[in-house]
Amino acid sequence: MNFQRLDSYPAPVRIVLFLLTLLLLWLPIAAPLHLIYGASVGVGLTILLYCGFLGLIGVWGRKVSQYPHPYRYYGLSFTKKNGLEFLCGWGLGTITLIIFYGLQVILGWLAVQTTSWQEPLPARLLPMLGVYFVDWQGAIAPGMLTSLGVGFAEEVLFRGWILSELERDYSPRTALIGASLVFAILHFIKPLNLILATWSQFAGLMMMSVVLAIARRRREGRLGIAIGLHGGLVWCYYIVNTTHWLKPTGVAPEWVTGISGNPIAGIMGLLFLMAIAIGFTLLKR
Structure with a gap:
């Protein structure tokens, strides 16, 4: 993947692409669990989504934005x-x-x-x-x-x-x-x-x-x-x-x-x- 090209996009586009990436990583896990257990796992899936967000901003910050310390930057x-x-x-x-x-x-x-x-x-x-x-x-x-x-x-x-x-x-x-x-x-x-x-x-x-x-x-x-x-x-x-x-x-x-x-x-x-x-x-x- 050309990370530098992603970094050249306008901020709204970068934000949307980031969120789409997050959903693509989360849905394959969340969808089956929701189908099996229903609403009872809603809170757990929300926590999982946010944990995924925390992990992804670290990867995104290093690879796309080229921050040596992305969490500190945020x-x-x-x-x-x-x-x-x-x-x-x-x-x-x-x-x-x-x-x-x-x-x-x-x-x-x-x-x-x-x-x-x-x-x-x-x-x-x-x-x-x-x-x-x-x-x-x-x-x-x-x-x-x-x-x-x-x-x-x-x-x-x-x-x-x-x-x-x-x-x-x-x-x-x-x-x-x-x-x-x-x-x-x-x-x-x-x-x-x-x-x-x-x-x-x-x-x-x-x-x-x-x-x-x-x-x-x-x-x-x-x-x-x-x-x-x-x-x-x-x-x-x-x-x-x-x-x-x-x-x-x-x-x-x-x-x-x-x-x-x-x-x-x-x-x-x-x-x-x-x-x-x-x-x-x-x-x-």
Whole structure:
């Protein structure tokens, strides 16, 4: 195969060819397993696909792009500095949503549910007694694992590989907008009725991608802070969303607080993301 010829193609073509190569490697394994075991292996096949992606970007980076250290180029460097930046990002994401929800509680837009630390009562009694069981153990640890996986997977894919490929051919601003559009569009692949119901989330996804890309750029291309920030935001939202211990009061409209409780699907969430983006922009390297 003429790898140098592949490298001469425009970035969108390179990205499509890479993804087609990944699918050609994955489908011969995934298709038979899905036919035999059905949907029960869906999670495993998704993990297999992503592992294939991680392996292929290393081969692609060396053979096609001629990078001596492709993972480092895409922002993955297992160093103390990157690890500390990951922790800082995680803390920033968590604290941001704590302030986000705390401010809404203070303003009366959210109400804290009455909770019980005992075993949950029968569901039919809960509304009458006003007692709600919050399974913190079932939210905090699983939420941390989920958010870590989501943060790592999406940052390596979108702010690592795709953004880096676009930056090779386009200006930093154009690459940033392109990578953010890809991120938002791929998250919006769902039925039309859901797209219409959550339309404001698109702007939030775009803004979130911009924030995470700026975070990476301010750290000399390292992904640690972006992975941490993404993971911290997802973790805090996961806990609130699964425990249901914060309830909207109806005082503020959803387009302000976030449609369906999603922080990035409202004006308030966009303002918080803009504040983080400005902070990173002003931050010295």
